[in-house]
Amino acid sequence: MNTRLLQRFAAHPAALPALFGLAVILLFALLGQALSPFNPVLADPHAQLLPPMWQPGGVSAHPLGTDDLGRDMLSRLLHGARLTMGSATLAMLLALAIGVVLGSIAALSRGLVELLLKRLMDVLLAFPSLLLAILLALVLGSGMTVSVIAVAVALVPHFFRASHDGLHEELGKDYVAAAKLDGAGATSLYLQTLLPNIAAPIVVRITLAFSTAVLDIAALGFLGLGAAAPIPEWGNLLASAHDFIQVAPWTVTLPGLAILLTVLCANLVGDALRDAVNPRGANP
Structure with a gap:
């Protein structure tokens, strides 16, 4: 991305706060295991349903409270960040590779x-991406690996469209014909000329696909098609705590807020990138 593109991105009112928020969440995901004060799956019968420390009855040892089995919510959220965001990133990268390859094959052939x-x-x-991921998970079975594959397949068409449409537009431009006349081979023309010129819309699609992947991974976990208990994945945390929403609302609110903030920050970054790439509001 050139300097002008970065300037337009930074000029977006929500771009830098959202990027900072997403970076902080990613940092917590990377350092979650080191920052966790407790084992996220270790139950403590003497600390069941403790509220966060700012509420009456809360203790500083469990700043975000505990769940119905006495497991520390902070530790479970930190480990859940690594699982949910790691799975979403893996699904997004898998979809990116497959989608760009298939889109390039279609556009060039x-x-x-x-x-x-x-x-x-x-x-x-x-099909909506979540519905398609649910259908694939039902066919392939449950588990984190299956949920990553299902979400990746659901995201492939979006990267296919971005790469296919971008290449179609670039192939009709004069510089491509000039490069061919200069003797540029098909491989060098694609890697050195065409691919860099469609990188910007693909980067925009990456940020938006990441937020979709986080939401879909969490949804599959909530529906019992993703991570199984006691794995502390964000969607699984919501599923295991929904029975305690009235007596211990923090067990539902905290993972819900984690998902909300992650998706919101990723979407805002994606919107800012889209506006930077297409100042007039055209779709990438």
């Missing part, structure tokens, strides 16, 4: 191959 790939992606795009 044309003909029947392009038609078949476009129709396949149109079918997948007809």
Whole structure:
């Protein structure tokens, strides 16, 4: 991204606060194991449903309280950040690789191959990403690995469209014809000329896909199709605590806020990048 693009990104009112917030959340995810004061799966029958330390009955040893089994909420949230965001990142990267490769093949090959790939992606795009991920998880089974694969497959069409449409637009420009006349090979033309020029819309898609992946991973965990108890994944934390929403609301509110803030920051960063890439508001 060039200097002007970065300036337009920084000029967005929510860009820098959202980027800072996302960086802090990612830092907590990376350092969660080192920062956790307790074992996230170790139950303590003498500390069940302790409220956060700022509420009556709270203790400083458990600043965010405990759940129904006496497990420290701060430790579980920190470990959950690593699991949820790590799984979302893995799913997003897998979808990025597959989507860009298929989109490039379709745009460069044309003909029947392009038609078949476009129709396949149109079918997948007809389903909301979460619904498609749920259907795939039901077919493949439950578990973190399956949820990553299901979410990745649901995100592939978005990267396919970004790369395919971007390459189609670039292939019609004069500099591509000039590069061919200069003797540029197909591989060098793609890697050195075309791919860098479609990088900006793909980066925008990465941020938006990451927020979708976080939400979908958590949703699969909440529905019992992702991480299984006692793994402290954010969606699984919500599922195991919904029965205590009235007696211990912090057990539901805290993981819900973690998901909300992560998705909100990622979406705001994505919106700012989209506005920077397309100042007039055109879709990437």
